[in-house]
Amino acid sequence: DQQVKQNSPSLSVQEGRISILNCDYTNSMFDYFLWYKKYPAEGPTFLISISSIKDKNEDGRFTVFLNKSAKHLSLHIVPSQPGDSAVYFCAASGLSNFGNEKLTFGTGTRLTIIP
């Protein structure tokens, strides 16, 4: 049961253009959504998050949009830079069966920025 889905395994974008990464979820009880960036053979690093009560959060070149009715969120990177080439994971925070917060991750999208 994949509660968080990233349907595009890869994406290529020209340097300077906008990168848009998408994520869908099925559980309406998630209360936070996060994006992580991961380079090969390294641990993921936190990028940006959004509360379920908001529809937009912006941090520099990164903006996350949340559409609760569609159970969809997206990460916009503008302008895209070569250093943005990485795998991006969408994650959702909610209560586990034990009543504790846990993160559920999507399968990731590999973003390649073309110089």
Place this chain on the structure above:
Amino acid sequence: DGGITQSPKYLFRKEGQNVTLSCEQNLNHDAMYWYRQDPGQGLRLIYYSQIVNDFQKGDIAEGYSVSREKKESFPLTVTSAQKNPTAFYLCASSPRTGGTGELFFGEGSRLTVL
């Protein structure tokens, strides 16, 4: 510098052997987690611990065991009962529960079963 240290970074194991992956954090975080990454499957939760001397099974705990005797340490043992142990293992921590869910990850350990 504060952070999470995983060791070893690369590990090879023969079938039928147990192996323990180390995870140490000096962030003074209460919660610690172990995830497994496989190609095309994202990160899956193995075990997590919200407090010393307590831990809970995640989504794929079979064939793994953990302990949390100290706040800063959360070792993961991959036992011979784990049918497909070759993977990239990630340890993470967070300062508290009930927050945004942000986790801080270590650099990972790649386990290969020969």
